[in-house]
Amino acid sequence: MSSLPVDAVIAITYRCDSRCNMCNIWKLPPTEELEVEDFRKLPPTLRDVNITGGEPFLRDDIVDIVRVIHDRCNDPRIVISTNGFQRRRILNAAPDLMKISKKVGIGISIDGIGDKHDEIRGVNGAFDRVMDTLKQLKKIGYKNVRVAFTAQQGNIKHLGAVYDLSRQFGYQFTTSVAQNSELYFSTMDNPKVDDTELESELKYVMRKELKSLSPKRWLRAYFYSGVIEFNRRKHRVLGCRAGRDSFFMDPTGNIYPCLMLNYRMGNIRQSSFEEIWSGDASKEARGAVDRCNQPCWMICTARASIIRNPLKPMLWIAKSWVNLVLRMDIE
DSSP states (O other), X not given: OOOOOSEEEEEOOOOOXXXXXXXXXXXXXXXXXXXXXXXXXXXXXXXXXXXXXXXXXXXXXXXXXXXXXXXXXXXXXXXXXXXXXXXXXHHHHHHHHHHHOTTEEEEEEOOSSTHHHHHHHTOTTHHHHHHHHHHHHHHHTOOOEXXXXXXXXXXXXXXXXXXXXHHHHTOXXXXXXXXXXXXXXXXXXXXXXXXXXXXXXXXXXXXXXXXXXXHHHHHXXXXXXXXXXXXXXXXXXXXXXXXXXXXEEOTXXXXXXXXXXXXXXXXTTTSOHXXXXXXXXXXXXXXXXXXXXXXXXXXXXXXXXXHHOOHHHHHHHHHHHHHHHXXXXXX
16 A cells, blocks of 8 residues: 555635636535544644635634644644635634644735735735734734735736735745646636746745745745746656645545546545555556646645655755855756
């Protein structure tokens, strides 16, 4: 049997109060959702868990879900990805989330400054609502917060400004380009971002990250070099370990190797995770990953590859430091 995974993206609902132009999850019909106790069936080996949706904070039991995953997996890093609209729900949950673990983070999407964010999220006043959520989280002392930017052609010139905004709050920052998936994003209409504009904005961010004293931020800079390469050539700088080190689970409990490939490996309501992971459907899914001709570069699958191949990122970081000292461009 393949060793159990260490990384997971878990969609706990497809209900959503955004109307994003790069994602059609909000158009999906209602589906059943797992009960809190179902999450005890996840593998105990998980070290990184991204709880996503839809909008996760639309679930009244989100704190209970996080607590079960925390206990089951022995305090993994958990990030709840949210659009930040549900300020009251987020602030009501925040004290309990902090009590569960300092490793429970909240990732809030900002895809532009002011009206640009409203346009992309399809909701008037979206930017003001998100800013209010960020300010209130800062006020109550919630430290494990990150700002997530999804780059597309219509907002790419805002990337650097959103990064600066995140640093003004003292929050982490992460970004990737809008990608297509019939399985998860329910769209294949996201166009390629202009290479020159993406590189200009991302290299501004990468220089800032490399000049920090945080190894985590250095590795994020390396990840962004992969974003540039993926956008330029549709090529991954590291191989993919989806279906081996990581997986995606939808709100009904279906397990897939990743967000991109529609190869159902099993359902945790019907079988134990160990049975699913060692089953024939999972072996077929891993074969599909090996043959995959629709490469992606997102942190959910890149993280495990970076951990398994530390030398290449370290060499890239060292070379980039030298280039910065010599006032040369980073690659």
